[in-house]
Every structure is written in structure tokens, then in C-alpha cells.
Amino acid sequence: MAPAGAVDTAAFASQARKDLLHFLQSVPGRKNFVIQRALVGPVELLVKFSTLQEYGVERVFILENNNVDSSQKNILFLARADQPKPAQAVAAQIKRLQEKSHVTHEFFVAWTPRRTLLGDKILEESGVLGDVTSSEFELYFQPLDHDLLSLELSESFEDLFLRKDPTCLYTSAKALMAIQKRHGLFPQVLGKGQNAERVTQLLLRMRSELSADEGHHANGIPTTAGIPSSTLENLIIVDRGTDLASPLLTQLTYEGLIDESFQIDHTQAEIDASIVGMAPTQPSQNSTEGTSPQGPLKRKIRLDGSDKLYASLRDANFAIVGQLLNRVARRLQEDYEHRHSNKTTAELREFVNKLPGYQAEQQGLKTHTGLAEDLLKRTRSDNFRGSLEVQQNLSWGGADQGTMHDTIEDLIGRDAPIETVLRLLCLESSLNGGLRLKDFNYFRQAIVQAYGHQHILTLDALEKMQLFTIRSGASPFAAFSSATAGATGVTRSALTMTNYSAVRKPLCLAVDDVDEENPADVAYVYSGIAPLSIRLVQCVLQKPYLTSLSRAGGSTSGAAAATSSASTTSAAEGWRGFDDSLRNIAGPTIDESQTNKDKSVRAKQVLEGRGGRKTSVIFFVGGITFAEVAALRFVAEKERERRDLLICTTQILSGDRMMKVAIGESSVLPN
Secondary structure, three states: OOOEOOEOOHHHHHHHHHHHHHHHHOOOOOEEEEEOHHHHHHHHHHOOHHHHHHOOEEEEEEHHHOOOOOOOOEEEEEEEOOOHHHHHHHHHHHHHHHHHOOOOOEEEEEEEOOOOHHHHHHHHHOOOHHHEEEEEOOOOOEEEEOOEEEOOOOOHHHHHHOOOOOHHHHHHHHHHHHHHHHHOEOOEEEEEOHHHHHHHHHHHHHHHHHHOOOOOEEOOEEOOOOOEOOOEEEEEEEEHHHOOOHHHOOOOEHHHHHHHHHOOEOOEEEEEHHHHOOOOOOOOOOOOOOOOOOOOOEEEEEOOOOOHHHHHHOOOEHHHHHHHHHHHHHHHHHHHHHHHHOOOHHHHHHHHHHHHHHHHHHHHHHHHHHHHHHHHHHHOOHHHHHHHHHHHHHHHOOOOHHHHHHHHHHHHHOOOOHHHHHHHHHHHHHHHOOEOHHHHHHHHHHHHHHHOOOHHHHHHHHHHOOOOOEOOOOOOOHHHOOEEEOOOOEEEEOOOOOOHHHHOOOOOOEOOOOOOOOOOOHHHHHOOEOOHHHHHHHHHHOHHHHHHHHHOOOOHHHHOOHHHHHHHOOHHHOOOOOHHHHHOOOOOEEEEEOOOOOHHHHHHHHHHOOOOOEEEEEEEEOOEOHHHHHHHHHHHHHOOOOEEEEEEEOOEOOHHHHHHHHHHHHHHOOO
């Protein structure tokens, strides 16, 4: 895995793998390993089951299944300590084994990402704290690709926007602090949104706490956290709350559509074996679910940059994926036919050596051709086309609401998935500052009647997350357009919801001349709709282009000339030039400089500084979609002569995942 500029993403996985194996090795003999369900995927990213076996693991159990047996004396647990439920489950399993087992067990718990007072208190109240040996497993950023790091906090969006639990913000700050320890301070911290401000405050506090220990070593790594980095350009923090509309749109990149259709978790997706033309996955010996799969047989396929074919397809708009696959098929056919022209022994030997790679490419082509054909069927369905039409009309603004509501009613009448209907209603609410009271009550009643009374709680949860609200007056944002100066480096805005109508034109959220095959703007990921979250990043990194695009009325051809002049503008200017737009986006605006006033330190920084590209770190608090990742990679490609981009996030998000957070609230009622 190649590093993304100055930051070697593989180093995060290497350190986490080393720490995990050290935990296993610290307990001699055979052992059973109990893992919290949410941590199974992250662990699989680090080690294979065969490696666990080499370190004495006999069986792996899922914590939530409550079925750990007494076959081994040593029982190891891996769970999160920042939530009560995992700690309660650990305590319950220990008590059950102590009461029912005839074996005297030894219990070991590795809390991740850190040991907390909450976890210890729960074990103490259960009467098992004295029977447990506790330790920490610092699992923070995990590389999903060479340019993408994720905390894999699958509930971060739910915690922040439904539960109002800020725990993941502390975890985020700790993860970003780990980068600063390795590479030095981010010279500039920029951000937008309430959660971005909180993460920034935590980072600054952690820096001040660490300043007393400057020069010491942390985890064997010399800390440079008191010195501004010579390899990092800045940190840009984007709060998901500033742009709740973009993830509600249907992702139209290849990777995004796969995620919409099958859900990609920890770089893997479970797909019907009949679609990808591969043998179904056999039940794993480390799985203890105890139930046989129902329905079509599934096949787990890995989807990341290690597959060269997938890497060339994933960020493309799905409209051209068929063409790209045809080109690959023709190239492979030509290479294979070329074998007839091999006459010498050396040429034949070379062909034989290339044969395994050729066969792997053929299998990859077969897999992705099957996937693309299945996705094509889905995109041609009436539900998909109707939903996409409403999304485009809402995003462009000015469309007839009556026609769009008729389409939504039609989807409800055809019993479309509730996630599809809710996404459209939430998109309208987010873009327009809520629904009219009449429409709000009508669709609320229609959903309850069509999908069940349990979804009263679903709709209430969406209200709490500010995704499905009532519009207040003809101009819902009129009372929330003022901004005031806050603490140093922070401009506060009274807006709690983004006014998309006010920023649609100045930030060019709708682009009319998109070329999916040769895109000139990030809007290609949604076929003409640019994510506001990515425009915020461009406000810092691509000022000349974005300014020119706005002056050209959203025409990418008119803005092309700005690309060559972008090198004259430094990202150190921060948000300058977009103040009016930022006032209409929810949450405070952050612009903090991290400098060291010590002359000797500054002199050392100048001497150690080096030319070349620096790395800009983009961190999404609350989640990022694969379409947004593709858009950032597009920006990175345009900026490759000036800087590298490293994408970081708390989790991978999608519109359906957002809706399932709310739908999960209805599970307390019977269907």
C-alpha cells in the first residue's frame, strides 16, 4: 500500500496489527477469542484467522451472541469501552461462565480504543472486575486504501446526530493527534461546523497537555507534536452536519452504486454468487453464528485498490463503466491472441510467466462485468429512475413541488423500500429548510399507513436529526443569517441548518455541462450535482477554479482557464473570499494557525524543511460517502503538482445507512 504523500497509511495498520498480536501473545497457551461484532471487520483488516491460530486462538466468538463455551481456560475479549452495552455484555459472559462452567477460567479484556472508567465501573458493579486482567488496544485510523483512513466507528453518525453523544469526537481528536505526533503540528487547522469546532478544541487541548512532555517518546515514536510540520500543509475538518443533503443523493460512481446496492463494509461486500460468477463463500471456521444462511448463496469479494481493474473503475461515473470494461476485454483478448506470434522459446516462456496474471485479470473482468450488469438492471428500474428524477429536480431548485410529490406518492403506492421514500423526503426538507406543514403531515400519515405504525418512531428520529422538519415561514433561514466573531480563529454563525438556496449559485452546486467520460468538475459523481462538502474543501484548495466557475455561471468550460493560475494561490489563505457563502452554512467557521514561538524551534523547522509537495489532510466528522471520496480523489488528481490529499473519516456513510439509524428506533415496536 503506497503512502499518501507524507503520511504512510500502511503504518497505522502495521502498528495496530503488532499491538493485537502482542495482546494475544501476552496470554500463553490455547485461548478462545471473543470479539464485539462491530470490531470483527476491523480485525479482519489486520489479521487472518490462520494468523490468530498461530498465536494460540482455538475459536473466535461474537460477543453479542452470548455463546462463549468453556473449551479453553483462557478467555480473551476485545470490545469498545466508550459504550455501556459492550462492557455489560462482557460482564454477563464472564458471570455466565463462572456460574455454569466446571473450569476455572482466566479472563483478559483488551479495551479499544482505550480503557475507560465506564468499562471498569460496569465490571465492578457486576462483581467481576477483580477476575479480569484489563489492557488497552489503541485502534484508531485503519487504512481502507492508500489515501483513505477510517476510524470505522459505524455508529458515529447516529451518536452525533441522534444520540447527541460526542464520544467519537474525542476518539477523532486522539487519532488526528497520532498523526501530529509522527509528522508535527498541522500548520493550519480549518473547519466548518459545530463538531469541527469541538474536534479542533480537543486537538488544541491535547497539544497543550503534550507540550510538557515534548522531547519524550510515545509508543516508541519520537514525538514532534510541538513543532509545525514541514510535510503537512493543513487539516480541513468537515462536519457532516454542514451538508446532510449530499449523502441522501444516490451515488452514481461505480463504487458508490455497489455500496448503495450491496453495502461495502471494511472493503468487502457480500454479493450473490450468481452475479459475480464465483463459488459461494463457505462457512468460516471462526464463525459461531450457529445459523445457516437463508436465500441466495453469497460471495464475499474484496473491493480496494489492490485490484487494479477495480481501482480503474471505482471512481468513474457508472454511465461509462460499460465502455471501460469493453476496453479491458478487448485488450485481454488481443494479448491472448498475441500468443500465436510467439516463435522463440524465450517468447513462449515470457507468455507462460504472464499467464497467472492474465487469468487473474480475466476473473476480475468476469466479476465486475457481472456486477455491472446487475447494477444496470437496478438503474433501469422505475423506482430508481423516479427517485433519481426527484433528486435532480430538488437539487437544481425551482422544480414544481406538486409533480415531485406525485412521484413520491407513486413510489409509496408501488411499495418502494421505505429507505428510498424517506431519503427523498429528507432531501427535500434539507434543501428547502423543511416541508410545508400540510405536506409534512400528509407524508407522515402516508408513511405510517403504508409501512406500519412502528415508523412513527422512525419519523420522530428523523426530526431529532433535523432531516425531516417543518418549514417555519416563507423564508425559514431569514432569522439565521447573521454571524458573530467568537473565540480566536472561530467565526460563529447562528445557522443550525444550511441554507442551500443561498449557496447553490455562488458555490455552483448544480453544473449543467458535465461530461461523465472526461469530467472537468467534481459534479460528475452525482451527474451534475456537486456535493457541498467537497465545495468547502475546494474553497480552501482550489480558490481560483471555484471563483471562476461561479463567475462562469457553473460552466466548467468557462472555468478551465483558472486551473493554470491555481498555483499562485496558497491554501494558507484559508476561507478568504467565501465569507458570504460560509455565513449560510450551518455551524461555526474555524481557522486556527499552529505555530511555535520559540526561535530555536523555528530555526530547526526551517533547516529541516524540505521542498516538494505537502499533504493536506481532509477529515469528515460523521461519515463520508464513496461518491465524496471519488470527488476528493478527482480534486487530488487536479492538485497533484502542488499537494497530496489524505482522506480521513469516522465512518463510511450512505443515505440508506442514515435512514436505518432512524428505522432502528422503530424496532422497539412490533411490526
